[in-house]
Every structure is written in structure tokens, then in C-alpha cells.
Amino acid sequence: MDGKSKPGVPYGGMTDTWVKKHRLIYIGATRHPFILSIRDGTVDLSAFKRWLGQDYIFVRAFVPFVASVLIRAYKKGDESSGDMEVMLSGLGSLNDEIAWFKQEASKWGVDLSQVAPEKPTQHYCRFLEELMRPEVDYTVAMAAFWAIETVYQESFAHCLEEGSKTPPELQEACQRWGNDGFGHYCSSLRNIADRQLEKAASGSEPLVKVSEDVVSKAEVTFLRVLEYEVDFWNMSCGTAGHSAPKP
Numbered sequence: 001m002d003g004k005s006k007p008g009v010p011y012g013g014m015t016d017t018w019v020k021k022h023r024l025i026y027i028g029a030t031r032h033p034f035i036l037s038i039r040d041g042t043v044d045l046s047a048f049k050r051w052l053g054q055d056y057i058f059v060r061a062f063v064p065f066v067a068s069v070l071i072r073a074y075k076k077g078d079e080s081s082g083d084m085e086v087m088l089s090g091l092g093s094l095n096d097e098i099a100w101f102k103q104e105a106s107k108w109g110v111d112l113s114q115v116a117p118e119k120p121t122q123h124y125c126r127f128l129e130e131l132m133r134p135e136v137d138y139t140v141a142m143a144a145f146w147a148i149e150t151v152y153q154e155s156f157a158h159c160l161e162e163g164s165k166t167p168p169e170l171q172e173a174c175q176r177w178g179n180d181g182f183g184h185y186c187s188s189l190r191n192i193a194d195r196q197l198e199k200a201a202s203g204s205e206p207l208v209k210v211s212e213d214v215v216s217k218a219e220v221t222f223l224r225v226l227e228y229e230v231d232f233w234n235m236s237c238g239t240a241g242h243s244a245p246k247p
């Protein structure tokens with residue numbers, strides 16, 4: 001969490017460098033007060049229900065983004081990489097996730113059909129749309145994909161650690177993203193992103209535009225994901241998102 005390389009993650013990958021270099025905002029996204037309130041059992045259930053409704057809207061918008069990365073992986077044509085299989089597993093779990101949201105919403109009496117996207121959700125979904133544009137490089141899309149998933153994995157795994165007082169009725173939500181299998185999936189995404197970034201940085205990626213351009217765009221995209229995540233948690237807490245203006 002504090003930028004130490006994780007077991008099984010190749011030390012020194014570009015994503016490792018970013019987590020260290022931007023550890024304050026990374027901690028802001030993965031140890032947000034909303035998450036800490038779940039972990040210490042003080043979370044306001046109305047905040048949890050607000051998060052549930054808004055995240056359902058986000059996840060539905062996330063599906064086409066993941067599909068767009070799958071298409072990019074296919075077009076890369078590097079069948080040996082196994083990238084497509086990682087994304088297919090991600091799409092499969094999103095199918096289960098949407099079913100879980102519906103079941104969890106009915107458990108809490110949240111009518112998902114009546115939930116309107118709040119501004120942070122609208123902005124985050126618009127950002128996903130931007131990442132689906134054809135001119136966005138596979139490497140940049142993968143940096144976003146890994147960051148989006150890993151913020152949730154790190155956040156909810158924290159609520160499951162020894163000593164946490166997560167309320168039993170919220171354990172399932174935390175397990176959803178905090179479990180080891182999802183952690184392994186995030187490591188697979190991270191390895192793809194690191195491989196792509198390494199190729200872009202070494203200029204060995206054919207037909208890629210100016211390679212350092214791709215690397216710096218990927219880093220900016222990583223930071224934008226963290227900002228959108230912090231805004232999303234702020235919204236869940238009900239604190240009007242006074243976040244930095246988006247570039």
C-alpha cells in the first residue's frame with residue numbers, strides 16, 4: 001500500500017514507480033475516510049447505500065470500457081500474451097458483479113431504477129467514454145484499467161485485514177473486491193500495463209507514436225483515475241467533492 005512492491009509483482013515496474021512517486025494521492029484513494037469508516041465499523045449506512053447505488057451505475061459504464069480494452073488486446077494480435085484471457089475473466093466477473101449489486105440493493109431497500117448519477121459518477125463515466133476513443137493507446141487504457149481495479153482491491157482488502165471491525169452485513173461487499181482472487185487479477189492487469197509501458201519506454205513498440213508521449217499520457221491517466229476515485233469516495237461520504245479541477 002505504501003508503494004512497497006507487492007509479492008509476485010515484478011519489482012521496479014513502471015506502475016511501482018508511479019505508486020511510490022504519487023503515494024499521497026494513492027493513499028488518498030486507497031485509504032479514504034469512507035473506507036476507514038467501514039473498517040472501523042463507524043460507517044454511516046446511508047453513505048454505504050449512496051455508494052451502492054452510484055457504484056452500480058459506474059459498473060454498468062465500466063463494462064463497455066473493459067470490452068473496449070479486450071478489443072484492443074485482440075487487435076494487438078499477440079495471442080501468446082494471454083491479455084485477452086485476462087480481460088475475458090474480468091468481463092465474466094463483472095457479470096456476477098451486476099447480479100450482486102441487484103441482490104445487495106434489494107437487501108438494503110435501494111431501488112436501483114430510481115438512482116440518478118451524481119456529478120462525480122457522471123464525470124467518472126465520461127472519463128471512461130474518453131478512454132474508449134480509438135486514438136487512445138492500449139498502454140494508456142491498460143494503465144487506467146489496472147488503476148481502477150487496484151484502488152478497489154487495496155481499499156476493500158484493508159477492511160478485511162486482521163483487527164478490522166467491518167460490520168458483518170458489509171463483509172460481503174468488502175470480500176467482493178478484497179479477496180485474493182481479485183488481487184491476483186489486479187496483478188495480472190499490472191503485469192500487462194508494466195509490459196506495455198516497458199515496450200513504450202524502450203521504443204520497441206511498432207507503430208506507437210512518440211513513445212515517451214504514451215508513457216507520460218499513461219502516468220497522467222493513472223493520476224486522473226486516482227482523482228476520480230477520491231471524488232467518488234467523497235460523494236459516498238456526502239462531502240461535496242471539492243476536488244482539483246480536471247485537466
Ligand SMILES: Cc1ncc(CO)c(N)n1
Binds near residue numbers: 055059148149
Ligand atoms: C468507482 C469504482 N472504481 C473501481 C471499481 C472496481 O471495479 C468500481 N466498482 N467502482
